Amino acid sequence: MLAMEKGVEIIAGVLLLIRRFIPLVLVVLAGVVINILAFHIFVDSELILLAIFVVALEGYLAWQYRENFKGLLESRPHQN
16 A cells, blocks of 8 residues: 555656646645645654645645636536
8 A cells, every 4th residue: 555655656746847747746646745744743743844844835836736726616617
């Protein structure tokens, strides 16, 4: 299970570096980032500042690509 999580993180990181599928990668990484934050809040608070930094980076990128996420929040999306 850990190998699958790390595989997702590595693939997502590479896709971010080469700037491909960034909105999709941000959605996939959101769950990982929230789990990292929850782990450091409830289990090991020693590296909580690093976890908050990662959440801030994810939030910054999500804000920069917010136009791409507007379709996810529409109750009745447009059909082509």
